[in-house]
Amino acid sequence: MQLNNRPYSHWREGLTVRDVLDENHFTWPKLVVKVNKTLIWPEDYNSQELLEGDNLEVIHLLGGG
Amino acid sequence: MIKMCDVPRYAGPDAAELEKMKKAHVLLNKVEYERTPLKHGYTDKLLTVDVTDKSVKISDIPAEVKEKFVGGKGYCLRYLWDATTPETRWDSPENEIVMSAGPIAGITQYGGTGKMLVCTISPMTDIPIDSNVGGFFGPYLKFAGFDAIELRGKSDKDVIVVIDGNKGTISIEEAPLEHLDSHLMGEELTAMYADDENDRKNVAVVCTGSAAEHANLSMLNFTFYDPRRNVVRLKQAGRGGIGRVFRDKGIKALVCKWQGVKANLNDAYDFGILNKVGLKFHREVANLDEKQNFMRSTGTAYSLRTLADYDIVPTRNYKFGDAPGIDNMTAEVFRKDWLTQGGADGCWYGCSMACAKTADHFLLKTGPYKGQRVCVDGPEYESAAGLGPNCGITDPQAVLELNFYCDTYGIDTISYGTMTAFLMECYENGILNEERTGGLKLEWGNSEASLEMLHQMARYEGFGKIAALGSHKQKEYFAAQGWGDMDFMNDIAMEQKGLEYSEYGSKESLAQQGGYGLTNKGPQHDEAWLIFMDQVNNQIPTFEDKAEALYYYPMFRTWFGLMGLCKLPWNDIVPADNSTTDEPAKVPEHVANYLDLYYGVTGVRLTNDEMIRQSERVYNFQRIFDIRLGKGLRKNDAVPYRSVGPVTEEEYLSRQERYDGQLVDLVGYTEEQVKAMSLAEKMAATRKFREDRYQSLIDAVYPKRGWTLNGVPTVAHLKELGMDLPELLEVVEPLQDLQP
Numbered sequence: 001m002q003l004n005n006r007p008y009s010h011w012r013e014g015l016t017v018r019d020v021l022d023e024n025h026f027t028w029p030k031l032v033v034k035v036n037k038t039l040i041w042p043e044d045y046n047s048q049e050l051l052e053g054d055n056l057e058v059i060h061l062l063g064g065g
Numbered sequence: 066m067i068k069m070c071d072v073p074r075y076a077g078p079d080a081a082e083l084e085k086m087k088k089a090h091v092l093l094n095k096v097e098y099e100r101t102p103l104k105h106g107y108t109d110k111l112l113t114v115d116v117t118d119k120s121v122k123i124s125d126i127p128a129e130v131k132e133k134f135v136g137g138k139g140y141c142l143r144y145l146w147d148a149t150t151p152e153t154r155w156d157s158p159e160n161e162i163v164m165s166a167g168p169i170a171g172i173t174q175y176g177g178t179g180k181m182l183v184c185t186i187s188p189m190t191d192i193p194i195d196s197n198v199g200g201f202f203g204p205y206l207k208f209a210g211f212d213a214i215e216l217r218g219k220s221d222k223d224v225i226v227v228i229d230g231n232k233g234t235i236s237i238e239e240a241p242l243e244h245l246d247s248h249l250m251g252e253e254l255t256a257m258y259a260d261d262e263n264d265r266k267n268v269a270v271v272c273t274g275s276a277a278e279h280a281n282l283s284m285l286n287f288t289f290y291d292p293r294r295n296v297v298r299l300k301q302a303g304r305g306g307i308g309r310v311f312r313d314k315g316i317k318a319l320v321c322k323w324q325g326v327k328a329n330l331n332d333a334y335d336f337g338i339l340n341k342v343g344l345k346f347h348r349e350v351a352n353l354d355e356k357q358n359f360m361r362s363t364g365t366a367y368s369l370r371t372l373a374d375y376d377i378v379p380t381r382n383y384k385f386g387d388a389p390g391i392d393n394m395t396a397e398v399f400r401k402d403w404l405t406q407g408g409a410d411g412c413w414y415g416c417s418m419a420c421a422k423t424a425d426h427f428l429l430k431t432g433p434y435k436g437q438r439v440c441v442d443g444p445e446y447e448s449a450a451g452l453g454p455n456c457g458i459t460d461p462q463a464v465l466e467l468n469f470y471c472d473t474y475g476i477d478t479i480s481y482g483t484m485t486a487f488l489m490e491c492y493e494n495g496i497l498n499e500e501r502t503g504g505l506k507l508e509w510g511n512s513e514a515s516l517e518m519l520h521q522m523a524r525y526e527g528f529g530k531i532a533a534l535g536s537h538k539q540k541e542y543f544a545a546q547g548w549g550d551m552d553f554m555n556d557i558a559m560e561q562k563g564l565e566y567s568e569y570g571s572k573e574s575l576a577q578q579g580g581y582g583l584t585n586k587g588p589q590h591d592e593a594w595l596i597f598m599d600q601v602n603n604q605i606p607t608f609e610d611k612a613e614a615l616y617y618y619p620m621f622r623t624w625f626g627l628m629g630l631c632k633l634p635w636n637d638i639v640p641a642d643n644s645t646t647d648e649p650a651k652v653p654e655h656v657a658n659y660l661d662l663y664y665g666v667t668g669v670r671l672t673n674d675e676m677i678r679q680s681e682r683v684y685n686f687q688r689i690f691d692i693r694l695g696k697g698l699r700k701n702d703a704v705p706y707r708s709v710g711p712v713t714e715e716e717y718l719s720r721q722e723r724y725d726g727q728l729v730d731l732v733g734y735t736e737e738q739v740k741a742m743s744l745a746e747k748m749a750a751t752r753k754f755r756e757d758r759y760q761s762l763i764d765a766v767y768p769k770r771g772w773t774l775n776g777v778p779t780v781a782h783l784k785e786l787g788m789d790l791p792e793l794l795e796v797v798e799p800l801q802d803l804q805p
Contacts, residue, residue: 026374026601059644
């Protein structure tokens with residue numbers, strides 16, 4: 001699995017988008033999440049499971065700065 | 066919580082004292098003028114005040130200046146260039162402070178439209194500095210009839226300059242008795258020049274503080290009156306020591322008075338479009354702020370806790386990024402225990418984002434105002450991070466007290482925070498000790514020592530005299546005393562070109578290293594904040610991608626400074642469907658809003674490319690201005706290694722897994738080789754890799770910007786921009802073939 005086009009070494013069966021956000025401390029309030037280019041809405045983060053070949057993009061929009 | 070409006074005015078000057086101050090004023094010059102009303106965002110008038118001979122001049126701004134320099138920062142730099150020579154330094158009489166608000170400034174239909182730009186040759190960098198500031202002075206000066214004001218000369222007496230836009234008068238008055246500190250002087254002059262209580266909102270003051278008499282890192286405060294809190298608020302033109310220049314000129318304050326703010330004082334070309342775009346923006350703020358960045362409820366400090374999650378909050382002089390103890394300073398803590406909202410929290414009318422919070426009736430524990438209750442503006446993210454975790458301090462009460470005293474003394478919170486962090490690391494390494502600091506125990510987390518140093522700086526005594534120098538000159542002083550190794554101090558002092566870094570750790574973002582290092586004025590993030598795009602999102606993985614970002618964003622963001630706009634409404638709240646656009650990081654709908662605002666005010670319809678071109682002309686002008694003053698070349702874009710990688714063993718070991726992994730993944734060692742390497746060898750290999758990468762970044766960025774590999778704008782690029790002005794070619798032509 002890829003996270004932001006980098007290999008993600010912590011993939012496991014049943015891993016969800018929410019798990020990845022939590023494990024990486026992705027707490028920024030403005031995230032755009034896509035799996036294989038398909039937009040995932042926040043209400044689906046808990047249920048969206050990731051496959052071994054998936055490309056997960058978690059795009060942090062600017063702000064701050 | 067006690068609110069300011071519930072108690073008597075904390076700093077309201079005693080009426081008798083105010084009368085005494087007023088009586089002590091001596092009128093040195095007064096001129097009457099016929100106010101030029103705005104047309105499509107411009108008056109096309111420049112006000113020049115020479116405090117040496119107390120003269121006042123009003124002149125036309127030529128059409129060619131307007132065409133190439135647009136307004137705001139463009140005007141500031143143009144007039145600063147014209148007034149100075151390659152030999153001018155910050156304290157030369159001909160050095161000017163130039164202020165200009167820009168054509169969009171002063172509209173009230175959209176958020177963040179009351180900004181003013183301020184430029185001068187900096188005492189910290191010896192090149193032009195620019196600062197973007199809120200408060201009411203910028204719009205009021207426009208309404209009073211001036212697109213820009215330039216202050217020159219040096220007065221032998223402390224003077225204030227008073228512009229009354231309604232009466233059409235400009236006076237220069239000797240003003241010996243007002244307090245220097247801003248929370249007092251702001252109140253005094255507001256009360257003095259207001260006709261009555263209701264008129265206070267019509268008075269805008271620019272002043273600095275007692276530290277500006279001596280401290281290079283001094284700033285200017287711009288006031289606005291908050292009728293709900295019944296207090297004068299302070300916003301800062303913070304960076305680069307403008308306050309020091311102000312006081313060196315003998316100027317105590319500027320006052321601009323304007324009664325009658327209304328919706329269309331800019332004489333917009335298409336007022337309807339301003340209303341339409343503004344309404345859309347306000348709806349977004351109302352609907353989305355609580356789902357996005359909480360600017361209305363917390364202000365910019367919301368991001369402290371979050372950025373710590375990404376290892377970005379500068380901690381202990383940028384050694385680390387995770388700020389232990391940061392949970393004491395979360396948005397929730399500030400919101401619950403310290404800050405109030407619902408006052409006049411927009412620093413100009415019409416800003417529904419309203420991020421300028423205050424700590425009301427804050428009880429001071431130290432310093433000359435100990436025991437008094439005051440109103441503290443902020444803290445903004447930068448102030449909180451710099452004064453707090455960067456110095457190992459995570460006590461919000463201490464951070465607020467530091468913030469208050471920095472503001473009222475006229476000290477830039479960013480420079481003070483970063484410089485104090487450097488001094489604390491010097492203390493940790495024995496470069497400083499209790500004897501050398503006169504008893505100050507500058508240990509991590511010692512907020513009492515930081516506050517005491519600040520008070521000493523304002524009094525210009527003890528170690529405060531050293532603190533007043535700023536990091537760049539401190540390194541030289543410590544080395545000259547034989548106290549520390551210059552190479553080590555160059556590595557850990559987070560300053561470049563003489564200016565202290567703003568408050569983001571950039572070790573894991575090469576693009577942000579460039580975002581700081583490849584700036585015109587020094588390492589302030591307002592040109593490019595690329596950490597997330599680079600470090601987290603991995604959206605700009607190649608040198609070419611990073612170079613494109615380090616071209617586009619500095620140019621785009623320069624445009625705010627030409628117009629008199631705040632950056633925050635661009636991307637701190639974004640449209641709900643922004644994520645579905647091709648380039649969400651650019652917030653395309655908001656860029657379109659800005660083009661509509663420009664059209665609505667001026668009647669000129671720009672394309673996206675033309676918008677960037679407007680900025681690019683001024684950006685290159687500023688680069689050449691730097692070169693004219695002896696900086697602005699590749700060597701001047703070198704950065705301290707602390708911004709690039711781990712300087713100390715402690716830093717390396719704290720993130721050893723990351724750094725060891727990078728030696729394999731990025732540098733090309735095998736895991737076995739890394740295991741066999743000593744710590745010193747690994748640190749040396751990491752350093753070489755990272756420093757080489759920064760040079761490769763420069764090699765990619767300069768050509769993208771139309772510069773030679775030595776950082777000099779090419780003649781061909783200047784011609785393409787229409788900036789092949791004789792005075793610019795005179796500077797760059799001899800350098801076209803000069804190798805770095």
